[in-house]
Amino acid sequence: xxxxxxxxxxxxxxxxxxxxxxxxxxxxxxxxxxxxxxxxxxxxxxxxxxxxxxxxxxxxxxxxxxxxxxxxxxxxxxxxxxxxxxxxxxxxxxxxxxxxxxxxxxxxxxxxxxxxxxxxxxxxxxxxxxxxxxxxxxxxxxxxxxxxxxxxxxxxxxxxxxxxxxxxxxxxxxxxxxxxxxxxxxxxxxxxxxxxxxxxxxxxxxxxxxxxxxxxxxxxxxxxxxxxxxxxxxxxxxxxxxxxxxxxxxxxxxxxxxxxxxxxxxxxxxxxxxxxxxxxxxxxxxxxxxxxxxxxxxxxxxxxxxxxxxxxxxxxxxxxxxxxxxxxxxxxxxx
Numbered sequence: 001x002x003x004x005x006x007x008x009x010x011x012x013x014x015x016x017x018x019x020x021x022x023x024x025x026x027x028x029x030x031x032x033x034x035x036x037x038x039x040x041x042x043x044x045x046x047x048x049x050x051x052x053x054x055x056x057x058x059x060x061x062x063x064x065x066x067x068x069x070x071x072x073x074x075x076x077x078x079x080x081x082x083x084x085x086x087x088x089x090x091x092x093x094x095x096x097x098x099x100x101x102x103x104x105x106x107x108x109x110x111x112x113x114x115x116x117x118x119x120x121x122x123x124x125x126x127x128x129x130x131x132x133x134x135x136x137x138x139x140x141x142x143x144x145x146x147x148x149x150x151x152x153x154x155x156x157x158x159x160x161x162x163x164x165x166x167x168x169x170x171x172x173x174x175x176x177x178x179x180x181x182x183x184x185x186x187x188x189x190x191x192x193x194x195x196x197x198x199x200x201x202x203x204x205x206x207x208x209x210x211x212x213x214x215x216x217x218x219x220x221x222x223x224x225x226x227x228x229x230x231x232x233x234x235x236x237x238x239x240x241x242x243x244x245x246x247x248x249x250x251x252x253x254x255x256x257x258x259x260x261x262x263x264x265x266x267x268x269x270x271x272x273x274x275x276x277x278x279x280x281x282x283x284x285x286x287x288x289x290x291x292x293x294x295x296x297x298x299x300x301x302x303x304x305x306x307x308x309x310x311x312x313x314x315x316x317x318x319x320x321x322x323x324x325x326x327x328x329x330x331x332x333x334x335x
Contacts, residue, residue: 013228021233024058067093091142175267195235280300
């Protein structure tokens, strides 16, 4: 029954997300919620000017509907399995969904200011950071409340672990904000963030189901189904972009799924592509300042470097997704 509920949840998330595109995309066009393409980006991206954005609302709807539907099926089953502390699992699911939505709302406000208020920089940086700090603090408090905070960190593929003590909180605080923004940076070409996040969510579903975190598996398969449904509209050539509305939501979801299985350190593998995207920006900026104008990459984030090197968007998405798939397999064995 549990496996069937996962299948139903994934299919429901896919169907609701994909079908909602028939309604949401024409509406986004009607109200002129179109993407503004920055001149500093690849010149050929100018043809995407005006493509509807804030499409992340599609998989908000799909994942929420699917989680609610799947939860009604799985709850009775959980209560009948000996040893399952299903109350904590339900709390964990609620925290995950609220965290994803919390970061998503910040992204929505950012997009709204860009599109409606016509301010290309969007939400003022200090307000964006303040919002992320609040959501992160609430998330960590929720994890502490349900007993998912473990200040001892294991080193993957070894028997070694080390105690962080009070250093745990500032380190993971920064790590969460870094990862959420890294997912945001990955959303730069058609289908990239959706495809990578689909693989990550599926991997979390497998790990969660294998080790008894059933509600997290439910959440993960809903996110995977939502990403797949969104790809119907977002794969090259994209008919809609997720915007910060969607990428920030996915960033929150990725972080929440890692803590829900009590092993946040596997984000080293699960967040490989996201981290590479973010670190390429950091390296580029630092090198540019240190060398007074020289660059390591042709453009950052790194997917733009490969674009400028002649790779098609489809090739970049395919290669990056395959690399993330290999990293996700490593994460399973590391777990």
